[in-house]
Amino acid sequence: MSGRIQAPRGTYDVLPEEAAARADLEVHARRILERAGYRRIETPVFEATELFARGVGESTDVVQKEMFSFDEFTLRPEGTAPVCRAYMEHGMHKWPAPVKLWYLGSYFRRERPQKGRLRQFWQVGAEAIGSDEPAVDAEVILLLAELLEALGCRGIRLRIGSLGTPGTRAEYRSALQAYLREHESQLSAEVVARLELNPLRAFDSDHPGTRAVVAGAPRLLDALNDDDREHFETVKALLDAAGQPYEVDSSLVRGLDYYTRTVFEFSSDALGAQSGVGGGGRYDGLIEQLGGPATPGIGWAAGVERIRLTASAPEPAPPPVALYVAYENRLAEAFQLAADARRAGHSAWLELGGRSLKGQLRQADRANAQWVVIFREAETLLKDMETGEQRTVEPDTILHHMTKGFA
Numbered sequence: 001m002s003g004r005i006q007a008p009r010g011t012y013d014v015l016p017e018e019a020a021a022r023a024d025l026e027v028h029a030r031r032i033l034e035r036a037g038y039r040r041i042e043t044p045v046f047e048a049t050e051l052f053a054r055g056v057g058e059s060t061d062v063v064q065k066e067m068f069s070f071d072e073f074t075l076r077p078e079g080t081a082p083v084c085r086a087y088m089e090h091g092m093h094k095w096p097a098p099v100k101l102w103y104l105g106s107y108f109r110r111e112r113p114q115k116g117r118l119r120q121f122w123q124v125g126a127e128a129i130g131s132d133e134p135a136v137d138a139e140v141i142l143l144l145a146e147l148l149e150a151l152g153c154r155g156i157r158l159r160i161g162s163l164g165t166p167g168t169r170a171e172y173r174s175a176l177q178a179y180l181r182e183h184e185s186q187l188s189a190e191v192v193a194r195l196e197l198n199p200l201r202a203f204d205s206d207h208p209g210t211r212a213v214v215a216g217a218p219r220l221l222d223a224l225n226d227d228d229r230e231h232f233e234t235v236k237a238l239l240d241a242a243g244q245p246y247e248v249d250s251s252l253v254r255g256l257d258y259y260t261r262t263v264f265e266f267s268s269d270a271l272g273a274q275s276g277v278g279g280g281g282r283y284d285g286l287i288e289q290l291g292g293p294a295t296p297g298i299g300w301a302a303g304v305e306r307i308r309l310t311a312s313a314p315e316p317a318p319p320p321v322a323l324y325v326a327y328e329n330r331l332a333e334a335f336q337l338a339a340d341a342r343r344a345g346h347s348a349w350l351e352l353g354g355r356s357l358k359g360q361l362r363q364a365d366r367a368n369a370q371w372v373v374i375f376r377e378a379e380t381l382l383k384d385m386e387t388g389e390q391r392t393v394e395p396d397t398i399l400h401h402m403t404k405g406f407a
Helices: 017-034 049-055 061-066 080-089 134-150 165-183 187-195 201-203 208-214 226-240 305-309 333-342 357-366 395-404
Strands: 047-050 073-075 099-108 120-127 156-160 261-268 276-282 297-303 323-327 348-350 371-375 380-384 390-392
Touching: 017 120, 017 134, 017 305, 047 049, 047 080, 047 261, 047 333, 049 073, 049 208, 080 099, 080 120, 080 134, 080 297, 080 333, 080 395, 120 305, 134 156, 134 226, 134 297, 156 226, 156 371, 187 201, 201 208, 208 333, 226 261, 261 297, 297 305, 323 333, 333 348, 333 395, 357 371, 371 395, 380 395
Parallel strands: 323 348, 323 371
Antiparallel strands: 047 073, 099 120, 120 297, 156 261, 261 276, 276 297, 371 380, 380 390
16 A cells, blocks of 8 residues: 555645634634624635636736646635625625625645645735725725734734826836847846746746846836826824834736735834735726626735744643543533533533543543532532632532532
């Protein structure tokens, strides 16, 4: 026989200790986002391939290289396009604007696994659809900052920029293409191959020659029209008013085609080369690209695995067990007591491992049990693990003692 079967490369098992930390992340996300008016949404893990080809962009790495597709469907590589599809499909445009939604789930990309970059990964995200007010941009940025702080993420810094509106970007794109063609011999083969489709991706290249060229390239921030510039200045002013530190990065380019105006990214030095923890931006033309009416929107997503890699907060301790039910015999009574305790709202563990009584008591101690009951042939013992006091009791009084003590 062959060796043991392992999890596919680029995936991993979430073991109980990690599951507890993820549950803690979900609690923080729900608390922070829902008190700001965001409500949870879940979309299918696979969608029509066309949704991502039209929404994310044919020229992106996601669509060209990274999607897991089968027949006419694709495992979702990101969360914004599915949420916008749901927004249109379910008539959310009739809801008061902006429609605020958040999500937490698994996503899939066919890429080379490395630290903080997996083929199946989890993201928490938020979307605000229906308003182009710069205050919405500032709000979503602050919410992500608050979440990362609550989760104890280390070395976090925020970069922001603006990609302008599509018309402005189209003019800038032509100027950037002309500049890059003048220095084509210094660019990487990949950047040269994408000069026609997406020259802005040159700013993301790690190729030394390309980085040297783009250092002197014209910047989109310098080409913004008056409305775009005013919008960006208002976003910055609101972040300043809220005391949120940031740096303006004129080379910031998010990897998806649908972004317009405000873009932002939170990164951490704790992650090394793959420093991005989360980010997002405006996508004012996305819903129209997907067949809906012109509708502004903005959102972000943060990688759960990357958050966990940067988190300095201690792992949440498992909650104590209210009652550990041990027995030498009288299994039926022990079984019934455990069930009754759970129905009454207590956590209760029943010995199921075939241990000796001594082994059962060690297990109760490891479980941090508050009370331990021992069913013996001729007596029932109840022990308060905090005080060490132990008494012989009647089985039908155990739940009362757990609530009132031995008084």
